[in-house]
Amino acid sequence: MKILVLTEKPSVAKEIARVLGCNQKQKHHYEGAKYVVTWALGHLVTLAEPEDYDTKYKTWNLEDLPILPERMKLKVMKETSQQYRAIEHLSKRGDLAELVIATDAGREGELVARWIMELIRWKKPFKRLWISSQTDQAIREGFAQLKPGTDYNRLYQAAVCRSEADWLIGLNVTRALTSKFGASLSAGRVQTPTLAMMINREAEIRDFRSVDYWLIEAELGAFRAIWRDPKTGDTRIFDRERADALKAKLQGQSGKILQVSQTEKQIPHPLAYDLTELQRDANRKFGFSAKQTSNVLQRLYEQYKLVTYPRTDSRHLTSDMVPTLLGRLKGAAIGPYAALAAPFIRKPLTITKRIVDDSKVSDHHAIIPTGEAISLATLSADERRLYDLILRRFLALFSGPCRYDETKLTIEVAGEKLYASGKVVKQAGWKDVYGATDFTDPDREETADADEDPSQLLPQAKERDAVTVKNARQLSRQTKPPARYNEASLLSQMEKYGLGTPATRADIIEKLVSSDTIERQGSHLVPTGKGTQLIELASEELRSPELTARWESELERISKGKGSMEQFLSGIRKKTVELVEEVKKSSAAYKPHNLTGSKCPDCGEFLQEVKGKRGKYFVCSSRECSYKREADGQLTNHRCPQCHKKMEIHTGKAGKYFQCRPCNFVEKVDSESTGGGRRASAKANRQLIEQFSDQSQLGNSLADKLMAALQQQKDE
16 A cells, blocks of 8 residues: 655655655656655645625625625635646545645645645545655655644644635625725735834824934044933934034033943844744845745755745754754855854854753744755855855854943043943954954844944043043934835834734735735835725724734634634634624725826726736726726836836837837837737737736736726626
8 A cells, every 4th residue: 555645846746756766757746666746736725716605796796795604615726726636536546545744834734735635535544744844864754753644633723714714804805895995905814904004104204303403422532422411311412502502612621531331241142043034134134025035945945955944933943953953064064154164063062042942942943054965056146145144143053142342431521421432342252153243133133322433442541531522523413204114124013013924924015015005115115005095994903913913823822722713713704794894884985096197088087007917007997987008108128228228118109119218218119010900009019018028027816806806897
């Protein structure tokens, strides 16, 4: 008898099949003497759509909501049905006595496998492969220590709860908002409170009023000191006249040092990475989006086998890993890392509770190198940069703290108190791994006082030493508004309020971007007019992070066997009814944020500018009109011969032409006549866009469905 192994992706199936000796490659599986290895393609099975329960739901009507199926049904995804049928066929083989779930070791991976098992009606025994890396050794050890599949029933229940909650809340509220206000307005239990946080930050920035203030800095020969208010300790002076008077009072005056204090301080090594912290760091250092980091990290884990399981929320290791740490160091000690790793390899590793703590590891430990040897030249630039972050953080774990002497001087001049501070590194410790000389603690994100210079070297000084103010300076400053969110700071806020999980936060951000509720402006994420209105229309309770955080906490309790699946879903259904009723009763109005000044040639209403797969296009704002055309001026991959920037494509009286916005260079498009009216012109335009575009923009399936539903309403 043989064992059926179900993986999540073909690439993982290929590696597991190789390790297990399954050398016979078939179209949908690998086979060997003992194992048959097949694969899903992500989710092959999903929750049924509303129209699968009743065809009337094909049309989005407010009066049909909420949709609350008594029992949620599953359906095979049409796009991957061929692979599902292959697995179903394999499951009926009489020589397969057992199944091993080898999908990703997490909540979603469990759901991928269990839903397939439910539809193929797998009744035979099953076990679970639970590994944290894809190395040959990890696979062999994992198959030698397979866990009973039923051990993960609670994890499966939590996954089902998450999926059904997203369906019930997201689908119903999205349909309610879209039907009520006639626009594709997408809502969800995680994306809505995340968007709300960004809208609130924009309001803080908009309401902020900058105020002038001044600092008084005194140059005392070899060092500088700054004035502080004796009552509040604040360096800022908001009264210009007071600042002028203080500067004049101190200028050229003599004084003395009242107090000298010197203390040794230290910054411990940073904790190992979990996914969210790695995404934050990659965004700060390289400008990576959270999704980009996830994708690159997945390749390092799956394709190159260089790092451990990516979607972890732990920053610690487990005690059973301690014997493997030296081997991981030796394996990673190649190229530029050989010299960095050498000191740790020559002596016993220092293992502390800050590195190894079983109580702080749930499903998976922190992200660290596997120790697999590889030629770094085979990695892309992004893969190298991310691997460098992970490897240096791993080396830092075994380094000593960064130690420095901090000296503080308190000085009295003309009855006023001045303060100076300086820091001198005694032992770089873990900062040697980074070649860093600053005093930032990466875990606390603390920096030195912006109004002082902690790096200045203070002279040897003692109490009662005389000083003279050689120059008093008045530094003009302005208070600053809160900073807009970038991906690093937004991830921090999502983590703080328990919005989503490390595995889902990047997708939530991308969903907000693709639904046109936020947009990227340089390194910042900024809400659009559509996003601002959506939050005004959404329920106050749904946009509150506290509600979603409570749900996420309950899902975690269910996965640990402490919560009730039935109770959770009952609460979700009740909340769905309340949220839909609130939309129905709303007296608010939605004004499309993307209305243009151009009018529809068919009905005279204003056109809306909409983002699509191929770029921007115009659609009539009237729900009764179906006019639609591609926007002029779409960016192509055709380069300007003068400045080499990408050029836009336009249509003029003499036909189509390229235009470079930066230098205004114009070039005629060489193409045959595109007669045949508006349709032929649109077709020709699409062909040109396809010819000169990199097709990097991807559509959003939910947005597409929303637009399709609205279009259907127009047609009817």
